[in-house]
Amino acid sequence: MKKLILLGLILCKTAFTFAQSTKAPAYPLITHDPYFSIWSNSDNLNASPTKHWTGTDHSLIGMLKVDGQTYRFLGAPITNYKSILPAGDEVNYAAKYTETIPSADWMNPNFDDKQWKSGAAPFGNQRGVSKTLWLTNDIWVRQEFTLDNLNFKEPILKLQHDDDVKVYLNGDLIYTAGCCAGKFLYLPMSNEMKSKLKKGKNVLAIHVKNTGGEALLDFGIVEKAINPAETSIQLATQKSVKLNATQTIYEFTCGKTDLTLTFTSPLLINELDILARPVSYISAKVKANDGQQHNVQLYLGASTDIATNTSAQVVKAEKYTSNNLNILKAGTEEQAILKKRGDDLRIDWGYMYVATKTGANVKQSISSTPVNPFQSTGTEVSSGKRLVLNTIVDMGKITSSQKEQVIMLGYDDLYAIQYFGQNLRPWWNNNGTTSIESQLDLASKEYASIIKKCEVINETIYNDALKAGGEKYAKLCELAYRQSISAHKLLKSPTGETLFLSKENFSNGSINTVDVTYPSAPLFLAYNPELMKGMLNGIFYYSESGKWAKPFPAHDLGTYPLANGQTYGEDMPVEECGNMMILAAAICKAEGNNDYAKKHWEVMKIWADFLTKEGFDPANQLCTDDFAGHLARNINLSAKAIVALETFTQLAKEMGETATFQKYDAITKGFVAKWMEMAKDGDHYALTFDKKGTWSQKYNLVWDKVLNLNYFPKEVFDTEVKYYLTKQNEFGLPLDSRATYTKSDWVIWTSVLANDYKDFEALVNPMFEYAIKTNSRVPISDWHETKTGKMVGFQARSVVGGYYMKVLEQKLKNK
Secondary structure, three states: OHHHHHHHHHOOOOOEEOOOOOOOOOEEEEEOOOOOEEEEOOOOOOOOOOEOOOOOEOOEEEEEEEOOEEEEEEOOOOOOEEEEEOOOOOOOOEEEEEOOOOOOOOOOOOOOOOOOEEEEOOEEOOOOOOOEEOOOOEEEEEEEEEEOOOOOOOOEEEEEEEOEEEEEEOOEEEEEEOOEEEEEEEEEOOHHHHOOOOOEEEEEEEEEEOOOOOOEEEEEEEEEOOOOOOOOEEEOEEEEEEEOOOEEEEEEEEOOEEEEEEEEOOOOOOOHHHHHOOEEEEEEEEEEOOOOOEEEEEEEEEEHHHHOOOOOOEEEEEEEEEOOEEEEEEEEOOOOOOOOOOOOOOOOOOEEEEEEEOOOOEEEEEEOOOOOOOOOOOOOOOEEEOOEEEEEEEEEEEOOOOEEEEEEEEEEOOOOEEEOOEEEOOHHHOOOOOOHHHHHHHHHHOHHHHHHHHHHHHHHHHHHHHHHHOHHHHHHHHHHHHHHHOOEEEEEOOOOOEEEEEEOOOOOOEEOOHHHHHHHHHHHHHHOHHHHHHHHHHHHHHHHOOOOOOOOOOOOOEEOOEEOOOOOOOOOHHHHHHHHHHHHHHHHHHHOOOHHHHHOHHHHHHHHHHHHHHOOOOOOEOOOOHHHOOEOOEHHHHHHHHHHHHHHHHHHHHOOOHHHHHHHHHHHHHHHHHHHHHHEOOOOEOOEOOEOOOOEOOHHHHHHHHOOOOOOOHHHHHHHHHHHOOOOEOOEOOOEOOOOEEEHHHHHHHHOOOOOHHHHHHHHHHHHHHHHHOOOOOOOOOEEEOOOOOEEEOOOOHHHHHHHHHHHHHHHOOO
8 A cells, every 4th residue: 555655646756856866877968869969977067078978078068147257057178189299180190001010120210111101090991981091900100200399298198099009109118908999098198108208300109900890090199288277167056957758957056046957859759750850958047046136147158079070170160040040050171971980980961050049138159169258258260170159148137037048959960871872861851851940940939839748758758657667667767768769860761661770879880780679669669669660661671672682680781870781790690580570560569450560571471481490499699689699599589589480470360361370370389388398497497408507587588478479378487587586686687697797678678577566676676776876977878787887888779768668568458
């Protein structure tokens, strides 16, 4: 009875507060797609610069001037550097290099390198990105440079390398590292290292060994640029932060005023035209807290880094008015549309926009980073590097009555994805006739109604999850909502089909990876199956068009943002076959008809035949948990194949294909019985068919329960859950007996196997503890250590949509 009373008391709650003693791993601010994505990685919004999910600065600065005193509430000053020896992101410097093993004295200043080749940085194997192609295993590079003086206090080695590197300065080894750094490292030089720099001629000599995959080298020497102290700026006092599905809301005290700052990215999962519109709102509501009247001005600065891949890229910026909006616009000079692909990349084509309603109280400008924008009198600029788009709004006299100012951030990527050789525009401009200005105008005019729609979605998401799994589970679902949706790009295919293409964030950068779609699916199945179709349509097309001729689905469609065909180096036959069949059937269940399966029935029959032959006892191959390596006779992968055949069998029955149903029903029932016999290991089921004394999460079985297929008896789930509860650590259930790390999405799937609510709660609650206690300050990682709560790898991935499996179970109960 106490539990029921508690649920009743909190059912109307639509957002949860992270008090200052707890935290989210990172807080979403602007979230639309894998490129237009800005986060705060600190508990206090003004404690650190805001960042793209990759960790690169995408700076937003917010200040409030109250009766002449300035308070910073958003962001922090970014570190700027002055070049001593420019790297390749600034100038195309020439260096000597060889790919043949040189003599032992190659790093010495007086070494004769006249026979070496000359090339421009960066060196690497990425065509179109690397200025000098390096396609062998090793490269040795020498750059000679002259210093006229040594008047710098703290020189810093600026270096990116892939893979192993050794750096020599004037013949002496100053740095060595294994593995890789895909973005620039800024490595302070010790006094000893600094002493090796000379007035006059100097030589940097670097050896890099490529151990596999991408190859890269670029380097320079910099020092921190000196900025005037912010002596006149105080930090606003943050009182709270709240998260709901579409918003992050902060409360501040700025002297004698209180500020409510709300970031709204209206990712309305049930309204695709609004979800696809690349415009977010920043709302500042100010009121006096002392009963008096105060003069208040609001400032927002947005770095043009938001429209670049690196801060060294030159941008052009302008200001203008349109549709009663003051608008700032910026983008790179180069505009290399869809020229780069990869993981740790940001968009450097298209244009960012900052807009607010016109008025005599609004002043916009473009400048270098101001220390205090209310006092800055610097010359306005229209091009350069790392510019700032400034908006100052005089909010007038502020009393105890709250006054609101809304500023919009938008992004027009012009062309978003290359799809089998054809450049596709984003959903909102599919026909090429819709301007970003019109989208900003609509966003401004519809602000009030969109906020109300967001509030409805916020309540729906929270209350559905609360009803399904309780308060902690509901908080996890809120945390996952924007991250999962914004890891995709929404478009239409050349034939008009929905495409909702994921980027495999910080795992390898693939686009539309099937085994990323699979764990992400519950959120989209629960709330909009059309988006689920958009995650499968491209893969179906790839097979049905004949472009992919194998009897199982592809792993991916390419490397984001180029969807021209699989680029992953290895197939996952059973994995991807099972994923596609299960999800196609789940769409039919969610929609209440079998139209989607009928459309793709011929290729699904090929896949069902493949699983019949190869799925039950899988050969040595990768599954979605490819980080754990190849595994033969994988029992959980076998379960996926069986459940996929269950879904195919059920579809055949519902579609009146009696012979097909009878054939696969007999096969599937036989597989289930054989699986239970071969997988049994005393009080649980093993990791592989041939290794007793092992175990693994059988998360793939959840679809048997959620889709009400009922081929596996309830005792299998009960047996596994009981065993799992004996294997938990502080931050959850390990993935299997091979390691102590886990995947939080799979833990939540596994928890849905529980038939007792207390068991479900026992498995889910450690995932909540991980979310609020981890010191890995990134958009929540789905791969973490269960003993420490630290991320192992991956961040900002769409797979946290899998947290909605319990919600999906509840929604499908009556279908």
